[in-house]
Amino acid sequence: MSSGRPFYITTPIYYVNDRPHVGSCYTTIVADCIARFMRLAGRDVFFLTGTDEHGQKVEKSAAEKGKSPQELADENARHFREAFEFIGSTHDDFIRTTEDRHEKQVQEVLKALIASGDIYLGEFEGWYDEGQEEYVTENQARERDYTAFNGKPLVKATEQNYYFRLTKYWDRVRKLIEENETFVRPAGKRSEVLGRLKDEARDVPVSRTNFSWGIPVPGDEQHVTYVWIDALMNYMTALGKIDEGFGGVGGSRQKYWDGSGEVVHLIGKEILWFHAVIWPALIMALEDAGRDDLKLPTTVYAHSFWIREGKKMSKTLGNFIDLETIHAYCDRYGLDAFRWYMLTQGPLSATDADFAYEHFVEVYNADLANGFGNAHSRVTNMIAKYFGGEVPLQEENADLGVDWPATIAQKTAEAVSAMGAVDVAGALKAGLEVSNAVDLFINETAPFRLAKDEANLPRVGTILYQCAEALRIAAVLMRPAMPDAMDAALERLGSPIRDGQTLQDLTRWGLLRPGTSVEKGDALFPRADAKDPEPSGVKTGA
RNA sequence: GGCCCCGUAGCUCAGCGGUUAGAGCAGACGACUCAUAAUCGUUUGGUCCUCGGUUCGAAUCCGAGCGGGGCUACCA
Numbered sequence: 001m002s003s004g005r006p007f008y009i010t011t012p013i014y015y016v017n018d019r020p021h022v023g024s025c026y027t028t029i030v031a032d033c034i035a036r037f038m039r040l041a042g043r044d045v046f047f048l049t050g051t052d053e054h055g056q057k058v059e060k061s062a063a064e065k066g067k068s069p070q071e072l073a074d075e076n077a078r079h080f081r082e083a084f085e086f087i088g089s090t091h092d093d094f095i096r097t098t099e100d101r102h103e104k105q106v107q108e109v110l111k112a113l114i115a116s117g118d119i120y121l122g123e124f125e126g127w128y129d130e131g132q133e134e135y136v137t138e139n140q141a142r143e144r145d146y147t148a149f150n151g152k153p154l155v156k157a158t159e160q161n162y163y164f165r166l167t168k169y170w171d172r173v174r175k176l177i178e179e180n181e182t183f184v185r186p187a188g189k190r191s192e193v194l195g196r197l198k199d200e201a202r203d204v205p206v207s208r209t210n211f212s213w214g215i216p217v218p219g220d221e222q223h224v225t226y227v228w229i230d231a232l233m234n235y236m237t238a239l240g241k242i243d244e245g246f247g248g249v250g251g252s253r254q255k256y257w258d259g260s261g262e263v264v265h266l267i268g269k270e271i272l273w274f275h276a277v278i279w280p281a282l283i284m285a286l287e288d289a290g291r292d293d294l295k296l297p298t299t300v301y302a303h304s305f306w307i308r309e310g311k312k313m314s315k316t317l318g319n320f321i322d323l324e325t326i327h328a329y330c331d332r333y334g335l336d337a338f339r340w341y342m343l344t345q346g347p348l349s350a351t352d353a354d355f356a357y358e359h360f361v362e363v364y365n366a367d368l369a370n371g372f373g374n375a376h377s378r379v380t381n382m383i384a385k386y387f388g389g390e391v392p393l394q395e396e397n398a399d400l401g402v403d404w405p406a407t408i409a410q411k412t413a414e415a416v417s418a419m420g421a422v423d424v425a426g427a428l429k430a431g432l433e434v435s436n437a438v439d440l441f442i443n444e445t446a447p448f449r450l451a452k453d454e455a456n457l458p459r460v461g462t463i464l465y466q467c468a469e470a471l472r473i474a475a476v477l478m479r480p481a482m483p484d485a486m487d488a489a490l491e492r493l494g495s496p497i498r499d500g501q502t503l504q505d506l507t508r509w510g511l512l513r514p515g516t517s518v519e520k521g522d523a524l525f526p527r528a529d530a531k532d533p534e535p536s537g538v539k540t541g542a
Numbered sequence: 543g544g545c546c547c548c549g550u551a552g553c554u555c556a557g558c559g560g561u562u563a564g565a566g567c568a569g570a571c572g573a574c575u576c577a578u579a580a581u582c583g584u585u586u587g588g589u590c591c592u593c594g595g596u597u598c599g600a601a602u603c604c605g606a607g608c609g610g611g612g613c614u615a616c617c618a
Contacts, residue, residue, distance in 0.1 A: 015618050055618050126616075135616075188547070192613055195545050205616050227618060273615055350547080350612085359554080362567060370580055378577035385576075439581055448576035523578050
């Protein structure tokens with residue numbers, strides 16, 4: 001479809017034992033915004049999301065509900081699909097770890113790594129909680145004073161497990177991260193990983209025998225593999241990178257991860273270790289096993305978490321921003337405004353961000369209602385009032401104090417460069433600054449005053465042409481965040497985006513044709529009042 | 543316990559050795575009236591957590607303390 005350089009962006013695959021909430025929606029919205037921006041910038045984008053469906057927790061809760069694990073997975077995978085459809089995600093595929101295409105390729109990986117010796121059968125010893133039927137980590141065990149959930153002491157237990165020889169790749173991974181500043185981002189997270197890589201290396205178990213809801217280890221089927229290999233491999237299996245025969249897409253996706261473009265994994269900080277260390281080690285192990293066609297990702301970007309009105313979200317506080325709350329916000333302010341808040345105020349840095357109602361209203365009013373929305377409204381209104389709703393002509397050589405082509409070129413460059421550095425808020429701010437510049441320009445040139453004398457109409461027309469054209473471009477720059485609202489804004493400016501138009505085409509000053517009919521319409525973002533009670537979701541019970 | 547980060551205006555944060563410490567939002571005042579009581583301008587506001595040290599000079603470097611937070615790998 002696009003002939004640009006490939007750009008592959010992924011979200012984590014979400015665990016089907018949970019319901020979608022702000023966390024999963026946030027990551028997906030960020031990935032979506034980047035994907036949309038890159039497509040607009042002419043890149044050949046592939047955007048992947050999906051669900052992680054294996055493991056003991058799914059097996060257990062399915063049993064409790066009297067369902068098969070697959071039924072439960074199907075149900076909850078549907079919830080994620082629906083949630084992501086709701087938030088406007090434009091992912092190109094949705095992979096599920098229980099799909100044949102995935103399982104077959106994971107088994108090939110297991111076979112290859114067992115053959116090369118990087119996966120071996122070893123003995124696992126750990127603290128076992130007999131009541132919960134699960135192992136607890138050394139740290140958890142210590143925190144709990146070596147007592148099980150039911151109060152009885154934890155016991156040391158051993159079992160046979162397959163291990164991945166992470167120790168063999170430890171130094172290589174450390175070198176990779178040390179020498180490549182942007183492999184792990186943001187910088188604070190990179191240091192955290194490097195810090196831990198100074199500790200002693202250890203292999204990681206990659207199979208279990210105490211449950212069966214997973215991918216059987218070829219040749220030793222009482223073992224199932226889960227997490228590290230199962231989940232991480234989704235990024236490759238969805239493209240058919242391990243075996244095109246099971247990828248089933250006729251080789252069309254190979255280019256997204258062949259070294260010619262970028263591969264960006266967007267994740268939450270809780271799974272950084274696996275993505276920053278185990279994942280590249282696995283890829284190196286596959287290389288060593290003869291798969292030198294496989295490449296490392298370009299960047300693993302770990303964002304932080306949303307907190308709620310200054311407090312952590314937790315089950316005990318019941319203060320999760322769940323799907324119902326998200327729906328309630330979108331009902332009142334629109335999906336686009338919700339996305340704008342997520343994207344411009346979100347925890348993309350190493351610190352958590354606060355989701356607070358008053359803050360939401362503040363940002364909504366400042367950026368959208370009083371900002372872009374009002375600027376759009378005053379410009380379209382004046383064009384209607386003074387020029388019958390048709391974009392006026394510019395005078396020859398009209399220098400009105402703002403070098404718009406230069407301003408636009410600069411803001412566009414800023415947006416492109418920020419987005420390339422995964423600074424989504426920075427990229428969007430560039431668009432908003434264009435609309436702020438229009439407000440300032442109107443105040444300084446005062447077309448409404450000039451319009452009182454008909455002799456000034458050519459000048460008024462020139463001013464309003466420049467305003468409308470700048471707003472058109474601002475809308476283009478903000479569209480990856482707010483597709484529907486910006487499409488509406490562009491529609492009213494008589495300038496809808498046509499298929500195939502790229503950022504380069506669309507940000508060219510002068511594209512707007514005089515004579516184009518312009519429509520004011522209702523407020524794009526009606527002003528919000530913080531005195532209204534916070535939108536809250538009614539639980540649907542389903 | 544170990545490793546690491548942060549504490550700067552009411553709020554969110556930038557500045558990380560050198561002129562009178564900045565931005566956005568909120569507040570106050572003024573201008574304007576095309577616009578969603580919107581916009582534009584001016585402006586109020588800070589012992590830069592505390593104490594001690596290094597330095598001609600520290601928010602910025604070092605030490606101690608107080609306060610907050612992260613990571614600690616076999617949980618998906």
